[in-house]
Amino acid sequence: MTILSTPALEADRQRLIELIKDEAVFHGDFTLASGRKASYYVDMRRLTLDHRAAPAIGRIMQDLIRDCDVVAVGGLTLGADPIANAVMHASAGSEHPLDAFVVRKEPKDHGRGRQVEGADVAGRRVVVVEDTSTTGQSALKAVAALRKEGAEVVAVAVIVDRKTGAQAAVEAEGLQWLAAIDLDDLGLAAQ
Structure with missing residues (x-):
């Protein structure tokens, strides 16, 4: 269980947990991006793209990576x-504003041929963010692309x-693992 740094942020987290339980957890037979089968699916895009949840997600994730x-x-x-955009917006008025970047699944085959768009990451410390993770492979694909661009990836959140x-x-790659919410918070069992 993660506890955030202020009572207001912890209240945001508790409201987000309730929204996830109510609107983003689906029960049935699902195949996850990892190829694994599951009896439930946590569809975080329903909330990362929702006006009620996105601001809190930005504040929660900003606090999670504060150190x-x-x-x-x-x-x-x-x-x-x-998520990256929500964090960027949440941090804009803070003492430590954060930029955002996007990692394409493959480098573009036209234009500048970039795989990482947005903030310049070369020689800079960055965090990879994800909505949910099963095996960590999506995050690690982003990590590999960022390292190729010269970024110093320090954590996956x-x-x-x-x-x-x-x-x-993720930890086997020498990175810190950070999670705002886990299955215990949602009353779900690992599969």
Whole structure:
């Protein structure tokens, strides 16, 4: 269980947990991006793209990474995009504003041929963000692309940790693992 740095942020987190339970957890037979089968699906895009949740997600994730001393956040498109933007907007008026970046699944085959768009990451400390993670492979694909661009990736931060191996995979790459919410918070069991 993560506890955030202020009572207001913890209240944001508790409201987000209730929204996730009410609107983003679906029960049935699902195949996850990792290829694993699951009896429930946490569809965080329903909330990362929702006006009620996005501001709180930005504040929560900004607080979660507060000790990482980074200049930018982002990750593999599409899941990371609204989170990175929410963090960027939440941090804009703070003493430590953060930029955002997007990591394409593959480099563009036209224009400048970039795989990482947005903030310049070369030689800079960054955090990879994700909505949920099962095996950590999407985050690690973003990490590899960022390292290729010269970024110093220090952590992977997720909204919901499915507790199915992503943390171990990320930590095996020498990165810090941060999660705002886990399955215990949602009353779900790891699968």
